[in-house]
Amino acid sequence: MNVRKHLLAALFLVVITSCKGNTVNEDKYAFAKAETQENITASNLKTAPYSIRVALLLDTSNSMDGLIEQAKSQLWELVNELSYAKCGNDTKPSLQIALYEYGNDRLNAREGYIKQVIPLSSDLDEISKQLFELTTNGGNEYCGQVIQTSLEQLNWGNRDNDLNLIFIAGNEPFTQGPIRYQDAAANACEKDVTINTIFCGNYNEGVNTNWKNGADLTKGSYIAINSDKQTVHIPSPYDDRILERNKALNNTYVAYGSLGTQKLQEQSTQDSNANNYGEANAVKRVVSKSSHFYKNESWDLVDAEENENFSYDKLDTSTLPKELQGKNKSEIVKYVATKRQERERIQEEIALLNKMRRDYVAKKQKKGENELQNALLNAIKKQARAKHYSWDN
Known part of the structure; x- marks a missing residue:
């Protein structure tokens, strides 16, 4: 039987009796191992016939260096949390992540300053590689167009229990560009894709510039974050x-x-x-x-x-x-x-x-740390539970 762990434990297990010179409590270790x-033994180790698809649409204009740094530093925590998910009869979904950048003058103007960095993929090393190669530059940020582009280019499937999520992050008005965000949202609803918006700035400013409305139209989540806040990793x-x-x-x-x-x-x-x-x-x-x-x-x-x-x-x-x-x-x-x-x-x-x-x-962990990570995970869990997904933790 191929040991590939039940979700929470479905990923990571370790026999340990000492760390940094300290002996681990034997009772605690024995209980964890059992x-x-x-x-x-109890889990069905075959991959479930369900998928989680996440498209990350990141603004790479000049002011978004902090956002990109947060994304780089929080990728693996996001993957880990998703790995604890269960669907159906405690089976495990597959995961695919796509990455787009937009709002960068180095990108093709005829395509709306938008680039598909990587299509929906399960190659985690390639996703990490492409994320780490992102750089920022000034440009025009067309939220409606980048959403519409991702909807048209990616294969979102047609199974009812698949979880299809877009996360778009930026700091300019949501209304810019040739494609109305309302029309992109209507297309997302037809494809059973939920749009979640992350405004990098003041909460009320994001509301006033339609970032919240962009999420509300597909019953997604809106959050405002300080994109320049450093990620806290607890040793x-x-x-x-x-x-x-x-x-x-x-x-x-x-x-x-x-x-x-x-x-x-x-x-x-x-x-x-x-x-x-x-x-x-x-x-x-x-x-x-x-x-x-x-x-x-x-x-x-x-x-x-x-x-x-x-x-x-x-x-x-x-x-x-x-x-x-x-x-x-x-x-x-x-x-x-x-x-x-x-x-x-x-x-x-x-x-x-x-x-x-x-x-x-x-x-x-202190409340309020790692805003981007928390925004992603809270939105995913909320929307996943509506489709009968659950978490071990």
């Missing part, structure tokens, strides 16, 4: 051990194909990008990497083996790592099986540690 194993006594397990987790990936080496390097690069915002943020990425959302079947043999269309007979062995060069099929299969077992064990360890880390952080 609870995690029970969740793994915990479990962080060092989680980061240690990340090194072991990375060693379970078996690159193959034309993308293998490049994507393996990209994995490491995004580890570094997360760490640039502090160890506590790097820990959140490790947790995301041990979740059911982090799948890399296009370049990792361990994940690829689970795809029913995968065949070792079609594998180009010349693209395999040097330790598998010259090996026959049975030897390669055995090697991959060993890596799978290692990964599942590490995922369990990370999940256990993460459960204790979250309990610790919850007690230290």
Whole structure:
């Protein structure tokens, strides 16, 4: 049975007896481990026939540097919270994220100064890469047009229980541009997409410039944030051990194909990008990497083996790592099986540690911190519950 964790524990588990030199209470550890194993046994580990789709439409004009920095520093916390979601009979939804930038003079004027940075994708490393490459510049911010563009370009599906969300963030009037935001909102309703608006500035100013109305038309959420406020990452006594397990987790990936080496390097690069915002943020990425959302079947043999269309007979062995060069099929299969077992064990360890880390952080968190993160999560949970999604926490 492929151990990929039940939501809350569905991502991150860790066997730990000491952190930063302090012994973890044995009773607490035993209870957490027993609870995690029970969740793994009881849960249906197959991906649910439901999807969460999130399109992030970010204003990249000059004044939005703080917004972009918040988005970079809070990506992994967002992914982690979504991973705890359950739908239907306690099954887990899949996650796809799309990214658009708008309001930047470097973008094509004929397209409304709008760019699709990445379409709906489950490739978390690629999403992180593209987010970290965003830069700001002056420009015209056309909210109605960027919403309409995302509605037309992305595949939003047609299943009733899918959760389709747009989050648009900016600080200029919502009424600018050639496409009325009211018309874009009507199109969103037809596609069962909810628009959530995040105004970077004073709450009443956002109301007066129609950001709230833009959300109300699709029964979405409106919030105003201070985009220049620095994200607060709370360290915990479990962080060092989680980061240690990340090194072991990375060693379970078996690159193959034309993308293998490049994507393996990209994995490491995004580890570094997360760490640039502090160890506590790097820990959140490790947790995301041990979740059911982090799948890399296009370049990792361990994940690829689970795809029913995968065949070792079609594998180009010349693209395999040097330790598998010259090996026959049975030897390669055995090697991959060993890596799978290692990964599942590490995922369990990370999940256990993460459960204790979250309990610790919850007690230290101060009200009002991390406004962008809270805006996203509160809106998602509110709208998800209307479609019978629930959260472990």
